[in-house]
Amino acid sequence: MTDQKENLTSSTIEELIKEKKYPELRNLFEEYPEIDIAEACDNIDDKTLLITLFRVVKSEFTAELFHCLNQDTQETIVKLMTDKDVTSLLDASKNDDIVDFLEDMPANLVSKILKNTPKEDREIINKLLNYKEGTAGSIMTTEFLEFSETLTVKETIDKIREIGKDAETIYTIFVKDEKRNFKGTVDLDDLIFAKQDETLKDIMNIDFVTVDVYTDQEKVAELVRRYDLNAIAVLNDDKRLIGIITVDDIVDVIQREANEDMSLQAGINPLKDSYSNTGVFKMAMKCFPWLAFLLIIDVFSSIVISNFQYSIAKVAVLSAFIPTIMDAGGNAGSQTSSVMVRSIALNEFKNKDFLKVLWKETRISLIVATFTGVIAWIWFMIEMYTGLVSYNGPEGAGHTGWDLFANRAGISLLVSVTLFLTILISKFFGFVLPWIAKLLKKDPAMMSGPLITSIVDVSSLLIYFGVFEIIQLIFHVPF
Amino acid sequence: MTDQKENLTSSTIEELIKEKKYPELRNLFEEYPEIDIAEACDNIDDKTLLITLFRVVKSEFTAELFHCLNQDTQETIVKLMTDKDVTSLLDASKNDDIVDFLEDMPANLVSKILKNTPKEDREIINKLLNYKEGTAGSIMTTEFLEFSETLTVKETIDKIREIGKDAETIYTIFVKDEKRNFKGTVDLDDLIFAKQDETLKDIMNIDFVTVDVYTDQEKVAELVRRYDLNAIAVLNDDKRLIGIITVDDIVDVIQREANEDMSLQAGINPLKDSYSNTGVFKMAMKCFPWLAFLLIIDVFSSIVISNFQYSIAKVAVLSAFIPTIMDAGGNAGSQTSSVMVRSIALNEFKNKDFLKVLWKETRISLIVATFTGVIAWIWFMIEMYTGLVSYNGPEGAGHTGWDLFANRAGISLLVSVTLFLTILISKFFGFVLPWIAKLLKKDPAMMSGPLITSIVDVSSLLIYFGVFEIIQLIFHVPF
Numbered sequence: 014m015t016d017q018k019e020n021l022t023s024s025t026i027e028e029l030i031k032e033k034k035y036p037e038l039r040n041l042f043e044e045y046p047e048i049d050i051a052e053a054c055d056n057i058d059d060k061t062l063l064i065t066l067f068r069v070v071k072s073e074f075t076a077e078l079f080h081c082l083n084q085d086t087q088e089t090i091v092k093l094m095t096d097k098d099v100t101s102l103l104d105a106s107k108n109d110d111i112v113d114f115l116e117d118m119p120a121n122l123v124s125k126i127l128k129n130t131p132k133e134d135r136e137i138i139n140k141l142l143n144y145k146e147g148t149a150g151s152i153m154t155t156e157f158l159e160f161s162e163t164l165t166v167k168e169t170i171d172k173i174r175e176i177g178k179d180a181e182t183i184y185t186i187f188v189k190d191e192k193r194n195f196k197g198t199v200d201l202d203d204l205i206f207a208k209q210d211e212t213l214k215d216i217m218n219i220d221f222v223t224v225d226v227y228t229d230q231e232k233v234a235e236l237v238r239r240y241d242l243n244a245i246a247v248l249n250d251d252k253r254l255i256g257i258i259t260v261d262d263i264v265d266v267i268q269r270e271a272n273e274d275m276s277l278q279a280g281i282n283p284l285k286d287s288y289s290n291t292g293v294f295k296m297a298m299k300c301f302p303w304l305a306f307l308l309i310i311d312v313f314s315s316i317v318i319s320n321f322q323y324s325i326a327k328v329a330v331l332s333a334f335i336p337t338i339m340d341a342g343g344n345a346g347s348q349t350s351s352v353m354v355r356s357i358a359l360n361e362f363k364n365k366d367f368l369k370v371l372w373k374e375t376r377i378s379l380i381v382a383t384f385t386g387v388i389a390w391i392w393f394m395i396e397m398y399t400g401l402v403s404y405n406g407p408e409g410a411g412h413t414g415w416d417l418f419a420n421r422a423g424i425s426l427l428v429s430v431t432l433f434l435t436i437l438i439s440k441f442f443g444f445v446l447p448w449i450a451k452l453l454k455k456d457p458a459m460m461s462g463p464l465i466t467s468i469v470d471v472s473s474l475l476i477y478f479g480v481f482e483i484i485q486l487i488f489h490v491p492f
Numbered sequence: 493m494t495d496q497k498e499n500l501t502s503s504t505i506e507e508l509i510k511e512k513k514y515p516e517l518r519n520l521f522e523e524y525p526e527i528d529i530a531e532a533c534d535n536i537d538d539k540t541l542l543i544t545l546f547r548v549v550k551s552e553f554t555a556e557l558f559h560c561l562n563q564d565t566q567e568t569i570v571k572l573m574t575d576k577d578v579t580s581l582l583d584a585s586k587n588d589d590i591v592d593f594l595e596d597m598p599a600n601l602v603s604k605i606l607k608n609t610p611k612e613d614r615e616i617i618n619k620l621l622n623y624k625e626g627t628a629g630s631i632m633t634t635e636f637l638e639f640s641e642t643l644t645v646k647e648t649i650d651k652i653r654e655i656g657k658d659a660e661t662i663y664t665i666f667v668k669d670e671k672r673n674f675k676g677t678v679d680l681d682d683l684i685f686a687k688q689d690e691t692l693k694d695i696m697n698i699d700f701v702t703v704d705v706y707t708d709q710e711k712v713a714e715l716v717r718r719y720d721l722n723a724i725a726v727l728n729d730d731k732r733l734i735g736i737i738t739v740d741d742i743v744d745v746i747q748r749e750a751n752e753d754m755s756l757q758a759g760i761n762p763l764k765d766s767y768s769n770t771g772v773f774k775m776a777m778k779c780f781p782w783l784a785f786l787l788i789i790d791v792f793s794s795i796v797i798s799n800f801q802y803s804i805a806k807v808a809v810l811s812a813f814i815p816t817i818m819d820a821g822g823n824a825g826s827q828t829s830s831v832m833v834r835s836i837a838l839n840e841f842k843n844k845d846f847l848k849v850l851w852k853e854t855r856i857s858l859i860v861a862t863f864t865g866v867i868a869w870i871w872f873m874i875e876m877y878t879g880l881v882s883y884n885g886p887e888g889a890g891h892t893g894w895d896l897f898a899n900r901a902g903i904s905l906l907v908s909v910t911l912f913l914t915i916l917i918s919k920f921f922g923f924v925l926p927w928i929a930k931l932l933k934k935d936p937a938m939m940s941g942p943l944i945t946s947i948v949d950v951s952s953l954l955i956y957f958g959v960f961e962i963i964q965l966i967f968h969v970p971f
Contacts, residue, residue, distance in 0.1 A: 046699050046719050173684060183681050184663055184722075201680060202662050205652060220525050238747060240525050241740040243663075260739055261720040264746065268717060271750030272834055275757065279830035279941060280823050288835040293852060297859035300827045304864045304915070307823055312875055314815035319881045322808040329801040332811050336793035336949050339815055343822065344759050344786055344942040348779045351758035355751055356767040373772060380776035385783045396791055402798045436783070462758060462941060463823040470815050 021049050023056035030062045035069045042074040051081035060089045067098060076105035083290050084117050091122055099129040107181060108134060109154035109262075112141040116151075117285070149233050150226030152266065153247045153256030156180050159187040162196055162214035166207045169199075182259050185244040188217045195246060195254045197221055223248045226255070230266050235360045237263045273458065274358055278351055280307065280463035307463055313471040314339075321478040330404040331481065334393070334428045338477055341385065342435040342469040347462030349374065349443030354457045357447055367448060378440040386433035393425040423484075431480055435473035442468055500528050502535035509541045514548045521553040530560035539568045546577060555584035562769050563596050570601050578608040586660060587613060588633035588741075591620040595630075596764070628712050629705030631745065632726045632735030635659050638666040641675055641693035645686045648678075661738045664723040667696045674725060674733045676700055702727045705734070709745050714839045716742045752937065753837055757830055759786065759942035786942055792950040793818075800957040809883040810960065813872070813907045817956055820864065821914040821948040826941030828853065828922030833936045836926055846927060857919040865912035872904040902963075910959055914952035921947055 021041070029038045041050060054063055067075045067090070079087065079102060091099065103111060103126065111130075115123050115138070127135055137155055144150030158180045160169055169186065177183040186199040197217035207216045222236050223246045237245055237260055247256040273283040280303040284291050291299075318325070318335075325332050356362060362370060396402040398421070406420035442465050447457035500520070508517045520529055533542055546554045546569070558566065558581060570578065582590060582605065590609075594602050594617070606614055616634055623629030637659045639648055648665065656662040665678045676696035686695045701715050702725045716724055716739055726735040752762040759782040763770050770778075797804070797814075804811050835841060841849060875881040877900070885899035921944050926936035 044699055046701075048718055170684070177681070178685065183684065201684075202656070205649070205662065205680075206657065220523055222525075238740075238743045239527055241743075260743065261717075264717045264720075264739070264743060267743065267746050267750070268838070271746070271754070275750070275754050275830050275834055278754065279757065279826040281827040281830065284831075287838070287840055288831055289840055293855045294859060296831075296852075297856045297863070300824070300856070300860050301863050303827070304820060304823055304860065305867050308816060308820055308864065308868055308911075309871060311816040311819050312871075312880055314819075315812040315875065315881045318815065319809070319812040322811070325811055326805060326808055329805055330798070332801065332804055332814070333794040333798040335811070335814055336797065336818060336953070337787060337790040339818060340790050340793075340822075340942070340946055340949065341783060341787055343819075343945065344783055345779070347758040347942060348760040348782070351754050351760065352763075352767055352775075355754055359747075359766070361766055361768055373775075376772045377776045377779070380773060381779050381783065384776070384780050385787065388784050389787055392788055392791075396794065401791055402794045432787075463819070463826060466822065467819055470819065474815070 021045055021053045023053045026050070026053050026066070027057055027059075027062060030065050038066065039070055039074075042070060042078075047074065047077045048081045051078055051083075054078070055083050055086050060086065061093060063090055064093050064098070067094070067102065072101050072105035076102055076110075080106065080110040080114060084286065085290075087114060088118060088122060091118075091125065096125075096129050099126065103130050103134075107154060107156055108137055108141065109152070109156075109181070111138055112151075115142060116146070144226055147230050148226060149224045149228040149230060149247050149258060150256070152230055152233075152262055153226070153258050154181045154262075155256050157187055157244075157254070157257040158183060159189055159254055160213060162188045162190055162212065162217065164213050165209065166204055166211050166213075166216070167209040169213060170204060181257065182244050185242075185257070185259075186213070187246055187254050187257065188213045189254065194252050195223065195248055198244075198246070200243065221246065224258075225249070231270050231358055232360055233258055234263045234266045234270065238267070270358065273456075274354055277456065277458035278347075278354060278461050280304075280461045303461075303463065307467050310467050311470070314467075314474055317471060317474040317478065321474075321482075324478055324481055328424075328481075330402065330424060331477070333402050333404075335474070335477075337389075338428065338431055338435055338473050339466075339470050341389075341432050342439040342473040343462065343466030345378075345381065345385075345436040346439035346443040346465035346469050349378075349440045350447055350460055350462060350465050353444055353447040354460070357451050357457045362451075364452065370448075371444065374440060374444045378437050381440070382433045382436035385436055386429045389432050390425050390429040393428055394421060397421045397425070427481055427484065428477075431473065431477045434476050434480075435469065438472050438476075439465065439469040500524055500532045502532045505529070505532050505545070506536055506538075506541060509544050517545065518549055518553075521549060521557075526553065526556045527560045530557055530562075533557070534562050534565050539565065540572055542569055543572050543577070546573070546581065551580050551584035555581055555589075559585065559589040559593060562765065564769075566593060567597060567601060570597075570604065575604075575608050578605060582609050582613075586633060586635055587616050587620065588631070588635075588660070590617055591630075594621060595625070623705055626709050627705060628703045628707040628709060628726050628737060629735070631709055631712075631741055632705070632737050633660045633741075634735050636666055636723075636733070636736040637662060638668055638733055639692060641667045641669055641691065641696065643692050644688065645683055645690050645692075645695070646688040648692060649683060660736065661723050664721075664736070664738075665692070666725055666733050666736065667692045668733065673731050674702070674727055677723075677725070679722065700725065703737075704728070710749050710837055711839055712737055713742045713745045713749065717746070749837065752935075753833055756935065756937035757826075757833060757940050759783075759940045782940075782942065786946050789946050790949065793946075793953055796950060796953040796957065800953075800961075803957055803960055807903075807960075809881065809903060810956070812881050812883075814953070814956075816868075817907065817910055817914055817952050818945075818949050820868075820911050821918040821952040822941065822945030824857075824860065824864075824915040825918035825922040825944035825948050828857075828919045829926055829939055829941060829944050832923055832926040833939070836930050836936045841930075843931065849927075850923065853919060853923045857916050860919070861912045861915035864915055865908045868911050869904050869908040872907055873900060876900045876904070906960055906963065907956075910952065910956045913955050913959075914948065917951050917955075918944065918948040 057063065115126060130138060156179055158173065158177060160172065173183050184201045187195065188197045188199060190196050197219045198221050199213055199217045203216050222240060224233050226247055233245060242260065244257045244259045246254050247258060249255045276283040282299045282302065284299060397404050404421060404424060406417055446460035446465060450457040450460055536542065594605060609617060635658055637652065637656060639651065652662050663680045666674065667676045667678060669675050676698045677700050678692055678696045682695050701719060703712050705726055712724060721739065723736045723738045725733050726737060728734045755762040761778040761781065763778060876883050883900060883903060885896055925939035925944060929936040929939055
């Protein structure tokens, strides 16, 4: 096969189970990756059929299958399973998979699961469950290979053959000294290429990076990506190895964090599941709170306009440019905040870089604001001279020639200067809000484009009408 | 070390080179990952010092270092290098690294490089360079291990020891039959656990996925992530293996694609490099074109308002709600487009899902629009009754009690109905524009929040004033 989804359908699986074609059912697990089988199983309506599947197929396959199923299917299956079924499922599962699954389950199911787990696993699972979501502790696995640095290459390979099957990865071997302190890593390819009688100490990498259980998973992902690691060590305060995180979990973290950042940046609460697996009402409730919140804070813009109704009534053309100014402010702010949010997420900045980045952003903003201001002035003049937007100077007199030009140039200048200032201010907010979030150890992605837009709207409208009134006061310009 | 950036500085390296402490310099490559050394080297002002480094350190280390340097440093160094330096650098480099580097270099440097490459490599590199950016062909490497299915496990491990050092990965072995057709993959751990006399045919995975050179890299990434692969096979039309893509390159692809999508969604052209490595003017030029473009298309909003100046002049309070309506439209559109863009990027939809997703989005939009509309009506009433926004009914008469309530309720209803329709329309645009891009095989992320905002602004203003005029016409409501 060269593509998922195109061969295996839920009805194929349903038939095999109903017609008791168990050998063919078992064969599926040779032919298809578990994730494809899982997707087909998710689409089977009668989930009791799956209980049969779990009983007739080897648990090493079904355990992996189970952890690929979506949350609803998992929940239904566990409810239908006997304690014996649950025990054999758990025996074949890795601890970190069990934890992932338990995290989203209702309490009564969690206790059903834990009841059927051997005591030593239960302790580990409970401990893992207690790590805060998003930390290294919450995504690490405790099934790793850790060997003493005095072991030879040959002894190590023999040991891997013996006990490696239960480990999450055998591609990275972790090395400790006699005091059980973590000393380094050996990649499986180093073992293959090394001489049989060399010790792990001879060949281990000592330029490793490690994290602790509290390290943010986004930071872990960035380290794994930066150093092209297969697995990274999680150490406790005594510098002993207590868990590892492998690259395949990191790939998921990167994908999920990017999704989350992108959702938040667009003013939508992140989905826990894929779009297809999220119900209509749930999806609506991810969108609605932000819309309502932003609607409510938009009252400040309304207050500003409400207070300048007199200006608008006098020079109606002012209102024609409100959308342009508001959009430009929102856009400029979103641009900067998206760059900041991403760069912060990728660990590009330390706190001490604040002033350096501020200075860089100031220069960027000045260039962008100047260019846009100039283009805007020209474009507004074109709009007025082509009649796209009608403005022929203050009413009462028929303005022509130089007089008309001066009036239009004046309005155009007012709007462009407002745009210039608006872009400066919104880029400043787009810069500073994610940084404040970072300093407060909140997720910078919360400082979304829409939020910045709403904040900037108020200031840009104040500038617009403020500049207008000031010009009128100082120059007694009639517009 | 537990964190990058905190130990090694550019001055350390500069000193070691200036004081000719070459053994210490070589030692750095044992102590630090190449990427950290590269970052320090990027910060050295006098790049001629680096030429010395490249001469005194083993080329297996410097080759990797070179490909971690940023583009400007690479360019400077190649310009300073003699042909002999270039040849030894290239000999130690993997073809895909050379291609990555050449892609961003000016033509004269490309020819300097190719001149110093052996003929057979030159052909491969030229071929790789010709694959379109963003395709599997452009990111694959041709240095893989492919063995015949009749080989035994023992023979395979011996062969890996012999020739594996030059391969991009030894963790996945690719298996062919006697006709050189690709047959399956064997993971290194399967080799370790298998009996020595089993053949590759006995133990190979046949539930593999493959791609071709034209497959989009985002799709490749999704397959690697979905199936937790270490490497994926790239086949030609004859089903023969011509390249592989490994998970560490995929991690970069995922990160880069997420960054690109996020930039585009915020209306900013994607950066080729990190924020820190992008100059002020370049950065400004990533932002400016979108701002200018959106400014220009905002003329349509100005035209609408300009044409309804009469309505605004009559009922000035109308303008107070313009920001709220525009923001809500933009926000609702951005929400939907961000979800669509991500789901399309993650290959969640096939073209035939269009109607299904449209139906789902319609229901989501109706819920969101109804909830928001109701909240809005209440909130606008509060705004007017608290005096945050002043509206006391049509001028001339002193409205009180029921009469005042009816007037305010009317305006509030007008704005909420507009909001309701605006949200429906913007969610529709947020849904349909990314889909159109997908169907036209363009990047859906181009359909950014800001673009949708500008489009929706026009329709929401038209609705706003349109509904107002219709109400006036039909009911002769004085407002």
